[in-house]
Amino acid sequence: MKLIVKLISGIVLGILVGLFAPEWVTRVLLTFKGLFGQLLFFTIPLLILFYITSGIAGLPRDSGRLLGTTLGLAYGSTLVAGVLAFLAATALVPLLTGGALSAAEAEGTAPAAFISVEIPPLFGIMSALAAAFIFGLGIAASRAENLRRLFDEGRDVIRALLVGVIIPLLPFYIAGVFAELAAAGTVFATLRTFGVVLAMSIALHWVWIVVLFVIAGLRAGASPFKLIGGMLPAYFTALGTMSSAATIPVTLQAARSNGVRESVAAFTVPLCATTHLAGSTITIVSCAVAVMVLQDGLAVPSLLSMIPFILTLGVVMLAAPGVPGGAVMAAVGLLGSMLGFGETAIALMIALYMAQDSFGTACNVTGDGAIALMVDSVAPADSAASQGPS
Template identity: 30%
Template sequence: MPASLVFALMLPFLLESWAVPGLRVASYTFSLVLKELLILVLPFIVFSFISASIVRIGRGALFFTLVLVVCVFTSNLTAISMGYMVGVWTVPMLSLPLGGVECESHLASALYVSLPTLVTNSQALVMGLVVGLILNLGHHTRLKSLMFWMSDLSFFFLKRLFIPILPLFVLGFAFKLHSDGILHSALQIYGKVFILVIFTQLLWLLVLFLLAGSGSLRCCWQYIKNVFPATLTGLGTISSAASMSVLIVCSEKNTDEPVLIRSIIPTTINIHTVGSAIGLTILTLATMRTFGMALPPFSVFMGFAFYFALAKFSVVAVPGGVILIAGPLLQSLLGFSDDMLGLITAVYMIFDPFGTAINVTGNGAFAILMTRICQRWHIIRWKNDNGGSDNTTSRLQSRR
């Protein structure tokens, strides 16, 4: 799978001289249609995974949710602080251009498809949590069996239907990225900042995976290899939500708690975004430097960082969703003008494919760390058929 995804991302460059425009349009159209279908069924997948996982977790579900929220906030805030410490030291050394960044689209879909959104992912997440908590209050055997059946059906769709056509899904968006010249624009206009952002993001990912591997380079490398297909999916689709299914399958290889994985990743896929936390922070400092503003001291910036980490819980699941919720904070807390906001929005949208890939990969590391916390604090108490509890993985597997 990683090899086929890499080939899908590289194919537009290989076919640049002779690929007919119709092939690019057809491939991009197929990817857009498939993405619309995926977004349509994603709320069902989120609801089924969350509700079934909460039921399996048992009475510790409420405590698990509280711990998860605290860990997500702490991780985001730490990543923002990391971006500030690196940026405030290195950005003054860069020579940055004053002006805007343009990125014109050159590839359009042959078919416009916009399916209605019956239920949003956020609503499905809340409903899954509520239904799971309610079912844990009694012996609703049939309803619990229904939740397990829905979860198994969702997993079958992801594993047997969506994953096999994933390279074709990524290929259309790869043609789009290549036609729009996003990579070329990022390197040409803000190349130094781009390199700084990518280097810092990769460094932070290495720290997360080393923590997940308890300092073992061998475990760290194995974890990264397992998650790599999801990384490429995030890079190609520029969508964490579209990468969620791949990330779940990949992350289950890194832990022995598939139920927790199917609860953690759907919950955090859009709110735990260490890549955008680091990237937007460094871009903020670079934009302030471009417009001749003094970089804020740590005490002032941490006020913005705190509210930014809170605002991440309301991020819209669309490309560039982070900059949409961060814009008002940049203006009210750091004094950004309209021109500054326009510049950082344009540059962020160019960097967004790479930030999304880092977000997805970071969620893979976070899922491992969160699973370790749940195991160490004995948050997991799997219910057996007699209404009791058991903490062993073997009992969980026999129930599944």
């Protein structure tokens, strides 16, 4: 929650600088924005390579049907939630915002940065994704422990960079973005859209939670609203931690209180914490549509064109880092390569997402309880007792 306060402070600071500060102050902030952006885009392919490789290689072994059922339900929930979010956002965002002004105009009218430095990534986003699958599946098949340890340690290095440098400096980066928008006169249209998307995303989170628990309640023969009530401790804990991983103990307890067998809960909840990202997908897709509406250079694609993005997004966020904003950091590369987002659009995307990250995480972990109930309803008693986490 402190990060959200810092991000809001960064937005306010950026607006004040862009509207009232001397030009040299705005240029200093824009210089930092440019340098930080280069570091961010250099880091994203490394994040995808190390995190996805480590996540695939670390999936439980010899878990058979229980593993397949859990992963299938988690991925299916993520994909359908993304499609729902896209349909709702394309229908509501243009209608409610009334055609916001273009944020892209800021690039041509705001003051220039003092210096500009390019840091090309070591490899592209899709190359990182392909390599992650090759190494992850290869390590899982060959049980190459030394190679697995290498990727785990690489993941830890990237996590340290995120936690120690990128996440703490994000408010200043966002301040630079909004200083640029304020100087160009498009900031208030942007803020109006932010409010609309925030309310819409939270509403969609709750729609999807109800859908999941109606399905789970039908399978378990229980009231879906009673089951949702049992998961509320996990929901509110996730609002504060902004991390599915950090909420696992509370999610486990809530799932058990809803009648999920101990062995099934112990297997599904930790696995879903890194593979079930329906709430994060709803937020990312909704925010992406909002940014497309804000920018004249970006056209909202058709559903058929958007589905490949949603399919890939569900994979790229696999084992997203257990830090605030990890999902959108993993998605940044796809936004550029598949949806054509430029630096300003990606910066707006990060600001929009981070403001709602706690609600998306809360939706993720609450949905984990529904998936645990579904798995519990199909897992045989003998296999559920024997297939714990490995």
